[in-house]
Amino acid sequence: MSAKIPVIEMFGPTIQGEGAVIGVKTMFVRTYGCDFRCSWCDSAFTWDGSSKDKRVMMDAEEIMSGLTELGGDRFDCVTISGGNPALIGEGLSELIDLLHERGIKAAIETQGSRWQDWFLKVDALTISPKPPSSGMSTDWEVLDSIMERVRTSGKGAHSLKVVVFDDEDYKYAAQVHHRYPDIPFFLQPGNDNVTEEGDISARLLSKLEWLFDKVIADPDMNAARVLPQLHALIWHNKRGK
Ligand SMILES: C[S@@+](CC[C@H](N)C(=O)[O-])C[C@H]1O[C@@H](n2cnc3c(N)ncnc32)[C@H](O)[C@@H]1O
Numbered sequence: 540m541s542a543k544i545p546v547i548e549m550f551g552p553t554i555q556g557e558g559a560v561i562g563v564k565t566m567f568v569r570t571y572g573c574d575f576r577c578s579w580c581d582s583a584f585t586w587d588g589s590s591k592d593k594r595v596m597m598d599a600e601e602i603m604s605g606l607t608e609l610g611g612d613r614f615d616c617v618t619i620s621g622g623n624p625a626l627i628g629e630g631l632s633e634l635i636d637l638l639h640e641r642g643i644k645a646a647i648e649t650q651g652s653r654w655q656d657w658f659l660k661v662d663a664l665t666i667s668p669k670p671p672s673s674g675m676s677t678d679w680e681v682l683d684s685i686m687e688r689v690r691t692s693g694k695g696a697h698s699l700k701v702v703v704f705d706d707e708d709y710k711y712a713a714q715v716h717h718r719y720p721d722i723p724f725f726l727q728p729g730n731d732n733v734t735e736e737g738d739i740s741a742r743l744l745s746k747l748e749w750l751f752d753k754v755i756a757d758p759d760m761n762a763a764r765v766l767p768q769l770h771a772l773i774w775h776n777k778r779g780k
């Protein structure tokens with residue numbers, strides 16, 4: 540029980556700002572490294588080399604101690620994001636088991652490019668395939684297989700979340716929703732300036748209104764849910780929130 544995980548930051552307790560578990564109080568563990576390079580990534584420091592010296596290799600017990608030091612007894616959920624946590628096998632499997640032993644739920648943010656067996660024991664698995672504006676392409680065979688395995692064997696809840704910047708992304712989102720009609724589906728407006736300082740809420744809200752209007756007018760989106768990045772409305776582009 541000591542596989543190491545590359546960790547770039549831990550923070551919290553904070554409020555989950557996105558998707559199916561929005562509003563839940565949670566700690567965050569952010570892993571280092573991503574197999575994607577999204578043009579608008581709000582966490583590019585996990586892969587662009589700018590923070591590589593801050594990456595720490597930690598095992599599950601060390602992460603648990605770090606989280607307890609930060610959050611005391613003020614949390615019962617830990618969200619593991621990145622980067623792509625699905626690049627990591629044994630270490631995260633052990634961390635999820637340890638969280639469960641302590642009665643803590645595990646939530647995951649990943650893009651659906653890689654499978655890990657530990658997906659099946661995650662309490663809230665968010666799969667976020669990337670639309671055209673990211674510059675990335677979707678391997679539909681891999682995504683199909685992930686969605687099928689979590690749908691048939693997953694112990695926890697799972698959902699899809701697509702970030703939308705423009706009309707082309709919206710079409711892509713509709714394609715994802717249509718392909719997996721039984722999976723809870725979330726749309727999230729993109730933040731098109733992740734380095735702007737100060738209050739960005741007005742910009743984000745106008746993007747949200749644009750997306751609301753599209754969904755309201757579209758019979759193919761009757762079952763979709765549209766949510767902002769709640770934390771970005773409150774804490775803007777601040778890191779560790
Ligand atoms: C930073 S990613 C890390 C987890 C994983 N790599 C992924 O992309 O799902 C976490 C979430 O933030 C979203 N995200 C990243 N940059 C964003 C932006 N500029 N605006 C809105 N959402 C963004 C991603 O689409 C993903 O749903």
Ligand SMILES: Nc1nc2[nH]cc(C(=O)O)c2c(=O)[nH]1
Binds near residue numbers: 553554557621770
């Ligand atoms: N508060 C808060 N909620 C989040 N939901 C997903 C996040 C992520 O970066 O994966 C995130 C984040 O960074 N902060």
Ligand code: SF4
Binds near residue numbers: 583
């Ligand atoms: S997949 Fe996630 S972490 Fe990786 S570049 Fe895209 S948004 Fe960033």
Ligand SMILES: [Mg+2]
Binds near residue numbers: 581582
């Ligand atoms: Mg974030």
